[in-house]
Amino acid sequence: MYAKCGHLADARRLFDEMPERNVVSWSALICGYADAGMHSAAMEIFRLALEEAVPVNDFTVSCILRVCAAATLFELGAQVHARSIKTALNASPFVGSSLVSLYSKCGLVECAYQVFGEAPERNLGIWNAGLNASAQHGHTTAAFQRFMDMQNAGFRPNSITFLSLITACSHAGLVDEGKRYFSLMKEYRIEPQAEHYAAMVDLLGRVGRISEALGLIESMPMEPPEYVWGALLMACRMFKDADAAAIAAKRLFETGSRSSGAHMLLSSTYAAAGRHMDAALARKAMRDAGVRKETGLSWLEAAGEVHTFVSNCRRHPRSNEIYNVLEKVGEKMEAAGYVADTSAVVKDVDKDEKQATMRYHSERLAIGLGLLIVPEGVPIRVMKNLRVCDDCHNAVKYLSKCTGRIVILRDNRRFHRFEDGVCSCGDFW
Ligand SMILES: [Zn+2]
Ligand SMILES: [Zn+2]
Known part of the structure; x- marks a missing residue:
């Protein structure tokens, strides 16, 4: 109750003083923290719950998965997923829809589709999560198909459904379709x-x-x-x-x-x-x-560790190797036709220096580390808090071609899946 109203400090005090806590009080607190965006506090209580062997319900698990999704903590989320399979909570559509969002937000759209496909029971939430995964990853046809399927299954679209549909159209530059869905909202009496x-x-x-x-x-x-x-x-x-x-x-x-x-x-x-x-x-x-x-930040989660980079930094213990591998790949990229675009750099520096400033944007350093530590055949997943710049976007296309690696880069706008010299966003972002 307190947690719902945002009085989390009071909720926590009450919780700490409770002689007997039950699944409801644990859940209320975890979800209260999750909704308030206090991710580490939510995690801490969830860990406590596991230590004290409190039985958690589908509501709690779905909240904690939402925290993992928001913080793109894929490995932790996957552990919660594995645990939920043991307790059969993964059959709940609430847990299912959080799992679909988690995998989609972490760039693993195939895993999201698998969870969606195997869900024994579907509610509107999981339909929307499945549709949104397609929209986020630029799978426009799949998104439109999902919209048909959900209606055939007897679900009435809501405002979230339409937001995903328009987003899907936007990612593919489909203006007429987007306009059609926008006006379709009126027919469903949903105010935009x-x-x-x-x-x-x-x-x-x-x-x-x-x-x-x-x-x-x-x-x-x-x-x-x-x-x-x-x-x-x-x-x-x-x-x-x-x-x-x-x-x-x-x-x-x-x-x-x-x-x-x-x-x-x-x-x-x-x-x-x-x-x-x-x-x-x-x-x-x-x-x-x-x-x-x-500050532009990029991070890469690998083997239980999160490595964070800012532009041109050398704080990472493997910095020398990272710069070396980028340098080497950079030569191949230039041989393949990559030319650094320096038009967005407005500093008064000469061309060579401009090129150096561009080359080491934070996402490139994170990808550089990915080239070193992510096993061959596994996509390199990097997250960034700001929009990826035109030049880095172009560079990563070349990098994917020259190294044969798949790079999944999520910036604050959308997902980019770079493979063999092209990006899934079709250069719309
Ligand atoms: Zn950049
Ligand atoms: Zn892209």
Whole structure:
């Protein structure tokens, strides 16, 4: 009860003082922490529950899996999965849908499909999780098929279903289909939320229909939140539309946002459009507003350990080997036709130096370590907290071709599965 209202400290005190705790009180606390985004606290209580051999129910397991998914802790999640098979809790559609989301979020869409396919009982949640997995990974046809199947199985789509469908269309640049699903919502009497508008802006923006996207935002019945303007800004960056970017950024800052990402996008749009003076002014405005650039972080989970990198860092104990392997692969990549794109780097450095700054973005260091420690034949899975830049995206395509490795990179936008020189996003991201 306390946990539900967000009074977690009170909930914890009550829990600690309880003479007898039951499965309900354990679950309430774990899920309370999970919903509040306090992942390590949720984990800690879950471990305690296991130590004290408290019987956990499907609700608890599904909460802890959601924590693993949010933190992309694949190995831990897989352990919870294995445990749930022993206790037969994996048959629950609540556990099933959390497992589908976990595997999908960790980049292992095949595992997600397997859990979905083998689920003995399906509710709307697991249908949505299955559909969303297809959408996230750009399997558009599978997503549309899933939508048909769920209706044939007697489930009525909800607002989450439509959000996944529009996302699927967006990833594939299918504007007409996206519009069709957006208007289909009305037939189901589901009012589009700001998230649906953001997904539509994303869809229109990705194919360069920026003024149409702006028109859609103007037509929103509610005040457009920050992320809607953010989606437009992202499109402006992609199509180097500096004038629209200025409008989007202005409106975004009016929402009271202090996002460093927006400032950076605006300045890099100016830089990409060749307006270096404006780019410098945008960065100055960011400094004047006291906004600090969010540090780009990439991490790789392997053998129970999470290795985290920032750009150009040498803190990892195997740094020398990482730089060496990247250097060697880099030569092969250049021989295969890779040319570093330095247009987004606005610093006054000469070309060679620019190239060095680009080459060691955090995701490349994480992939470098992956080349060293992830066994051949196993995909290298890397997560990043910011959007992957154009140059790294292009570089990883070459890297996958030159090394024969599959790289799965999840940035803050979507999944990229690089294999044999192409990316699953089809260069829409
Ligand atoms: Zn990069
Ligand atoms: Zn991609």
